Amino acid sequence: xxxxxxxxxxxxxxxxxxxxxxxxxxxxxxxxxxxxxxxxxxxxxxxxxxxxxxxxxxxxxxxxxxxxxxxxxxxxxxxxxxxxxxxxxxxxxxxxxxxxxxxxxxxxxxxxxxxxxxxxxxxxxxxxxxxxxxxxxxxxxxxxxxxxxxxxxxxxxxxxxxxxxxxxxxxxxxxxxxxxxxxxxxxxxxxxxxxxxxxxxxxxxxxxxxxxxxxxxxxxxxxxxxxxxxxxxxxxxxxxxxxxxxxxxxxxxxxxxxxxxxxxxxxxxxxxxxxxxxxxxxxxxxxxxxxxxxxxxxxxxxxxxxxxxxxxxxxxxxxxxxxxxxxxxxxxxxxxxxxxxxxxxxxxxxxxxxxxxxxxxxxxxxxxxxxxxxxxxxxxx
Amino acid sequence: xxxxxxxxxxxxxxxxxxxxxxxxxxxxxxxxxxxxxxxxxxxxxxxxxxxxxxxxxxxxxxxxxxxxxxxxxxxxxxxxxxxxxxxxxxxxxxxxxxxxxxxxxxxxxxxxxxxxxxxxxxxxxxxxxxxxxxxxxxxxxxxxxxxxxxxxxxxxxxxxxxxxxxxxxxxxxxxxxxxxxxxxxxxxxxxxxxxxxxxxxxxxxxxxxxxxxxxxxxxxxxxxxxxxxxxxxxxxxxxxxxxxxxxxxxxxxxxxxxxxxxxxxxxxxxxxxxxxxxxxxxxxxxxxxxxxxxxxxxxxxxxxxxxxxxxxxxxxxxxxxxxxxxxxxxxxxxxxxxxxxxxxxxxxxxxxxxxxxxxxxxxxxxxxxxxxxxxxxxxxxxxxxxxxxxxxxxxxxxxxxxxxxxxxxxxxxxxxxxxxxxxxxxxxxxxxxxxxxxxxxxxxxxxxxxxxxxxxxxxxxxxxxxxxxxxxxxxxxxxxxxxxxxxxxxxxxxxxxxxxxxxxxxxxxxxxxxxxxxxxxxxxxxxxxxxxxxxxxxxxxxxxxxx
Numbered sequence: 001x002x003x004x005x006x007x008x009x010x011x012x013x014x015x016x017x018x019x020x021x022x023x024x025x026x027x028x029x030x031x032x033x034x035x036x037x038x039x040x041x042x043x044x045x046x047x048x049x050x051x052x053x054x055x056x057x058x059x060x061x062x063x064x065x066x067x068x069x070x071x072x073x074x075x076x077x078x079x080x081x082x083x084x085x086x087x088x089x090x091x092x093x094x095x096x097x098x099x100x101x102x103x104x105x106x107x108x109x110x111x112x113x114x115x116x117x118x119x120x121x122x123x124x125x126x127x128x129x130x131x132x133x134x135x136x137x138x139x140x141x142x143x144x145x146x147x148x149x150x151x152x153x154x155x156x157x158x159x160x161x162x163x164x165x166x167x168x169x170x171x172x173x174x175x176x177x178x179x180x181x182x183x184x185x186x187x188x189x190x191x192x193x194x195x196x197x198x199x200x201x202x203x204x205x206x207x208x209x210x211x212x213x214x215x216x217x218x219x220x221x222x223x224x225x226x227x228x229x230x231x232x233x234x235x236x237x238x239x240x241x242x243x244x245x246x247x248x249x250x251x252x253x254x255x256x257x258x259x260x261x262x263x264x265x266x267x268x269x270x271x272x273x274x275x276x277x278x279x280x281x282x283x284x285x286x287x288x289x290x291x292x293x294x295x296x297x298x299x300x301x302x303x304x305x306x307x308x309x310x311x312x313x314x315x316x317x318x319x320x321x322x323x324x325x326x327x328x329x330x331x332x333x334x335x336x337x338x339x340x341x342x343x344x345x346x347x348x349x350x351x352x353x354x355x356x357x358x359x360x361x362x363x364x365x366x367x368x369x370x371x372x373x374x375x376x377x378x379x380x381x
Numbered sequence: 382x383x384x385x386x387x388x389x390x391x392x393x394x395x396x397x398x399x400x401x402x403x404x405x406x407x408x409x410x411x412x413x414x415x416x417x418x419x420x421x422x423x424x425x426x427x428x429x430x431x432x433x434x435x436x437x438x439x440x441x442x443x444x445x446x447x448x449x450x451x452x453x454x455x456x457x458x459x460x461x462x463x464x465x466x467x468x469x470x471x472x473x474x475x476x477x478x479x480x481x482x483x484x485x486x487x488x489x490x491x492x493x494x495x496x497x498x499x500x501x502x503x504x505x506x507x508x509x510x511x512x513x514x515x516x517x518x519x520x521x522x523x524x525x526x527x528x529x530x531x532x533x534x535x536x537x538x539x540x541x542x543x544x545x546x547x548x549x550x551x552x553x554x555x556x557x558x559x560x561x562x563x564x565x566x567x568x569x570x571x572x573x574x575x576x577x578x579x580x581x582x583x584x585x586x587x588x589x590x591x592x593x594x595x596x597x598x599x600x601x602x603x604x605x606x607x608x609x610x611x612x613x614x615x616x617x618x619x620x621x622x623x624x625x626x627x628x629x630x631x632x633x634x635x636x637x638x639x640x641x642x643x644x645x646x647x648x649x650x651x652x653x654x655x656x657x658x659x660x661x662x663x664x665x666x667x668x669x670x671x672x673x674x675x676x677x678x679x680x681x682x683x684x685x686x687x688x689x690x691x692x693x694x695x696x697x698x699x700x701x702x703x704x705x706x707x708x709x710x711x712x713x714x715x716x717x718x719x720x721x722x723x724x725x726x727x728x729x730x731x732x733x734x735x736x737x738x739x740x741x742x743x744x745x746x747x748x749x750x751x752x753x754x755x756x757x758x759x760x761x762x763x764x765x766x767x768x769x770x771x772x773x774x775x776x777x778x779x780x781x782x783x784x785x786x787x788x789x790x791x792x793x794x795x796x797x798x799x800x801x802x803x804x805x806x807x808x809x810x811x812x813x814x815x816x817x818x819x820x821x822x823x824x825x826x827x828x829x830x831x832x833x834x835x836x837x838x839x840x841x842x843x844x845x846x847x848x849x850x851x852x853x854x855x856x857x858x859x860x861x862x863x864x865x866x867x868x869x870x871x872x873x874x875x876x877x878x879x880x881x882x883x884x885x886x887x888x889x890x891x892x893x894x895x896x897x898x899x900x901x902x903x904x905x906x907x908x909x910x911x912x913x914x915x916x917x918x919x920x921x922x923x924x925x926x927x928x
Contacts, residue, residue, distance in 0.1 A: 001438075001439060008438070008439075009439055010438075011437055011438065011439050011441070011442045012436075012437060012516070015520075016393070018392070019392025019393070019396065020392065020396050020519075020520060020521065021392060021396075022392070023442065023446075024442075024446045024449075024450075027442060027443050027446045027447075028446055028447070028450055031443070031446075031447060033769065033770045034770050034772070034773065037443065039439060048392075051390060051392070052390045055386065055390035056390075058386055059386050059388075062385075062386060112450070112451070112454050114769070115447075115451075115769045117446075117447055117450060120450075178457070181453065181457070182449070182450045182451075182453035182454045182457070183450055185399070185449075185453065185521050185523075186392065186395055186396045186399050186400075186521060187390070187392070187395065189395075189399050190386075190395045190399065191386065193384070194384040194385070194386055197384055198384055203406060203408060204402075204403065204406075204408050206403075206408065206409075206453050206456065206457065206523060207408060207456070207457075208457065209457060209458075209459070210454060210457035210458045
């Protein structure tokens, strides 16, 4: 930035627009050692969105706590402490997220110890957004079933799995706030005080204990399990998109593999249902092939996955659509032919333009062929 | 039920509240002995002080963000994390502000006198200064406000003077010649930062200088014929075959008659002009360097207004460019002007007045740094000080191994040869005596008058008429660490921690003292035992003018 060049960014203005936390986080995330920073307003906007995500996660969390209490669960914020071994009944995703939290803590320790602010910021960002919000929050919803209290009736039954899930959720979230606080002190302070209902264990999150690796249990098995399930889920989503399965429609999948990985998939049908709209899991006797199948090498072993779906076609409507499409594409091809068949045009036009037109023509031809084939298939059916 | 969070995330609402809370609760104030008691677990940072005149810019935000992440991280990991904030009185910038104010009142700095001017500076600081610390509070930097410092405060000023006097007594400070960027219109020297280079269509003059023994001549090429009045030599490149035979011979300087030698020096480039250049050490920084290398005299021929000052010469009293015209005409008449060609060149001009800078020899204060540089190098080689990233140690070594003596004064008026130079040693002795007489029991305490118009020490006028000296800010920088964080025991009483005796070896950093540079700030972990980490932030994020 240079006053003479007139491209100076006024930090006060940026702060007023996006908030201090977003600006701080952006500067830290761009701070690779020994090089200048091209301050990015776009990234600041992105980091404000990040702060927003944290805020919304907090609200979601607080809502769950409220629901839990309404259903008779007793919830009390404990002072900051290490988390020992998790109870047997702890579902896999909570084991997983604690293990991931431990890994992120180690990474941030290393990064800040080496003055790599950018790597530390990146680690917390990926963890919070990519793992905690995108995966953990979604999956843990499966466990957070709170019965509505009945007036004058028996208090609802308490489900230990629910209790441990909520406790895990709160624990991971609170630790994440402490991890993030050196970078985003304001939002973390606000949420932390709110979480402790105005009676936090120290006057400020900045005076609380920074998470340490030893605070969280490692669980390699859970990490493998979730990694496998993530791969399956991501694959199924991709195949569904390709096949044109409507977003809201659930579809069954077929799987083939060794017992170990099949058992894992079987045990977490609910997760697959929630995260990839898998209506049912069918076990195939043979390896899977075809356009709807994928052959994966997961953390738990090789696995074939196929989406079972037949699109229902409204034949007359589809015929009309394809006919219209073919007419449109024909026009396009004719126009292209006129230009590219014109000697005078070809002579005068720059090479780049001619190339562009040729490319477009080829694409249009491809689409035409596809539509024509589809129409023929319809008629044949 | 956890306290309600508002539906939308609105940073403006929550930030103000917490920023105020953190300051009001003094959450980041460390106890007075924190650094001493907690060493070596203490993590101590000294904020490079932004100018008190300044407003926050992105450079501040960047370095404060990084320092704050570290301060908070270390604090949360159980270390005593002390971060000391402060502001820089910004010598010249502040002086200008107050002078403007006085001017608006119809007065001036000279009129109110030194003491009153100083008073005004403090007043000004109280009123306008500190906007930047308000901004810092708003940013939530977890600094210890109870330790806030101002670089013009008595303790720091005393520290700088004490350093100066001690270094002088150790024989490390001397007066020497130095080429400065002289602005003949504003009548002041300007720093390299205030010099702008403008492209002009100039001329290159080829002039024949005959050999004194009459056996030939050499043609020099110059853009400044008027300075030939001050020539002390002609330089040619040692590898230039055209002139090899002439090296060591004498030339007769045209129009002046003086005999000057031909010297061989790499500065002369065979491809430029004729390959032979005239050498005027008192009027060109490169010529000055040549003069030093060959032990040549420094002949000053222009005065402070850039007029020729050579009594007895026909050109005496002429303005520099007028003199140039006349000299060129006279050379032509004498048949010594070989040719004149157009020459695109870059000319240094003063940013403020636009005047063409006239390089000028000036008598300044210098600090011998060789011994210190050796110790500073050792400190890094032995791992007492660590650079991150590590490869910057290379830059540091380059610098330290090729270091020049440090000019620590900044002249606002150049040396006038007609004024008797007082004996510097005598002046220093007077200061020492005066300090001892102040008798407050502290060894080496020196009383002085601090003048706002400089980034550092202004030595009081002793009866002997000591020239006023303005020492450069970096001297203040280095001393600051020791005054604020504790240094040798007999420094001003701000010993926040006692230095651990390390088998009698003194901390190299203490010796470095003022040689700490801008842009590198060291975090004193604890004395000199464990490695001190230096993070080189370089010039990143620094805006044009202020720091």
